[in-house]
Amino acid sequence: MLATNNYEVEYINKTFLNYxxxxxxxxxxxxxxxxxxFFLEIKGVxxxxxxxxxxxxxxxxxxxxxILVCFKxxxxxxxxxxxxxxxCNRFPEIDKYFFTFTDITRIEEEKxxxxxxxxxxxxxxxxxxKKLLDALAAEISRNVRYHTPLxxxxxxxxxxxxxxxxxxxxxxxxVLKDITRTVxxxxxxxxxxxxxxxxxxxILAPETDIEKAKQLADKLNSNIKKFQFxxxxxxxxxxxxxxxxxxxxxxxxxxxxDSALYKAKSSGRDTVVLTPD
Numbered sequence: 058m059l060a061t062n063n064y065e066v067e068y069i070n071k072t073f074l075n076y077x078x079x080x081x082x083x084x085x086x087x088x089x090x091x092x093x094x095f096f097l098e099i100k101g102v103x104x105x106x107x108x109x110x111x112x113x114x115x116x117x118x119x120x121x122x123x124i125l126v127c128f129k130x131x132x133x134x135x136x137x138x139x140x141x142x143x144x145c146n147r148f149p150e151i152d153k154y155f156f157t158f159t160d161i162t163r164i165e166e167e168k169x170x171x172x173x174x175x176x177x178x179x180x181x182x183x184x185x186x187k188k189l190l191d192a193l194a195a196e197i198s199r200n201v202r203y204h205t206p207l208x209x210x211x212x213x214x215x216x217x218x219x220x221x222x223x224x225x226x227x228x229x230x231x232v233l234k235d236i237t238r239t240v241x242x243x244x245x246x247x248x249x250x251x252x253x254x255x256x257x258x259x260i261l262a263p264e265t266d267i268e269k270a271k272q273l274a275d276k277l278n279s280n281i282k283k284f285q286f287x288x289x290x291x292x293x294x295x296x297x298x299x300x301x302x303x304x305x306x307x308x309x310x311x312x313x314x315d316s317a318l319y320k321a322k323s324s325g326r327d328t329v330v331l332t333p334d
Contacts, residue, residue, distance in 0.1 A: 058156045060113055066092060073158065078131065097138050100125040117154060120145040125165075126158065140165045178252040180230060181237040189251035189259050193307055196263050200301055207301040208270035210260040211314045212277070215293045215326040217256040228288045236294070239284055240277055259314075267300035267331055274298050274329040282327070295321035296329040 058069045069082050077095060079085040093112050098104060101124035102115040116124055127138040141158040148155060176188035184192075193209070200207045214220070214232065221229040233256065240250055240258070249261040262270050274296040286292050297317030301310055317332035324330065 058158075060154045060156065067153070095128055096126055097129055098127040100127070113154075113156075116143055116145050116156070117147075125161075137162075137166070181233055181252055183237045183241065183258075184249060184251040186251060186253055189249060189253070189261060190307065192249045192251075192261055193310075196261060197301060197307065197310075199263070201303065204303075205264050206266040208262045208265045208267055209299050209301070209310060209314045210262060210270055210274050210277075210296060211253070211298075211311075211318045212258055212260075212274070212294045212296040213318065213322075214256040215295055215322075220289050220292070224288050232286050232289065232292060235284060235286055236281060236292070239280055243277055243280055244273070257318075259311075267298060270298045270300065271329055271331055278327070278329060293327035295326045297321055297332060298329060299332040 058066060058073060060066055066082075069077075069085065074081065074085065077085065077092075079088065093104075096104070096112070099112055099115070101122045102112070102119050104112060104115070124143045126141045126143055128141065130136045130138055139160060140162045142161050144157045144159070146155045147153075176184055176191075178185045196207055199205065214236065217229065217232075220232060233252075237250065237252070237258070240260070244250060244260060244262075247263050251259050251261075253259045260273075262273060265273070278294060278296060281294050282291060284292070295318060297314045297320070299310060299314035299317055313332045317330045320332075321328050321330040
């Protein structure tokens with residue numbers, strides 16, 4: 058695509074026209090549309106309000122950046138957009154700019170999938186320990202700044218080894234999946250559920266004091282007990298709950314909630330225990 062020095066579109070090659078749904082530049086202009094009408098977003102430069110019509114200028118001014126343009130997906134308007142990398146070159150001898158759009162949709166999708174795999178537990182689909190620790194560090198920083206309550210819930214499955222020994226590891230894996238799905242359905246969007254390891258899980262509950270966190274743990278415990286698991290029937294869990302204290306580090310907070318879970322296990326399981334400050 059070529060543009061004159063006043064940033065009016067002067068030429069669009071056939072491949073790009075076909076993508077846009079037009080047979081010629083004349084047809085494109087007769088339709089009284091602008092190229093930005095096909096854009097959902099431009100990543101790397103401002104693109105909103107009156108600035109939408111200045112997208113060429115913005116790209117020219119920021120030609121040294123990696124700029125991505127998100128196009129509406131014509132085949133599936135409700136689906137993910139097509140993503141193109143934009144390159145801009147100036148030809149001063151003819152006083153024109155030449156733009157190329159390279160489709161990198163598949164590359165971006167693969168990058169997102171790889172990024173998701175890094176923070177996701179493969180078996181259950183919930184977040185993993187790394188993601189939980191990152192989220193916890195961010196929430197502690199927010200807590201220190203705004204002094205909002207923050208609580209942590211740790212739980213594991215009672216007699217999980219017996220489930221595996223009696224019914225096999227396939228059933229054990231299914232129990233893990235069913236429990237994470239059940240818990241996910243009964244926590245808030247701002248809460249973070251992560252598999253800590255084995256049959257042990259952590260829930261990060263921002264803006265939640267220890268009493269409200271206990272109420273949440275009691276609710277989760279009740280819903281898990283009601284669930285009918287394939288082959289093994291009813292399953293129970295034990296819960297530990299701790300609230301973050303100012304000037305406390307992550308390691309100490311996790312030790313305290315782990316201690317509360319240990320007390321829940323040693324006091325008969327299928328219960329919720331709060332840790333003291």
